[in-house]
Amino acid sequence: MVIGIEEKYGVCVGKKIWFRCDIKGIDLDEYDVLILLWVINNLMGNGVEGIKDDGAM
Known part of the structure; x- marks a missing residue:
């Protein structure tokens, strides 16, 4: 889901x-x-914002 x-x-x-x-x-x-879903979603959203053009999480 996340x-x-x-x-x-x-x-x-x-x-x-x-x-x-x-x-x-x-x-x-x-x-x-x-x-747990709230925390993971927040961390992943921050990760998406931190990636310049392409990357992996």
Whole structure:
């Protein structure tokens, strides 16, 4: 979900960014998942803004 949002954001600002996700064995309740998604989305948004033209995250 977060990667899809950030991919679209990168396209909107004219950047070529490759994303990779590797998450294994996380068992969290709903509140913890929401907090984790918020933090990851914020960090990835900052990463997209920090990439000049193309890059990977």
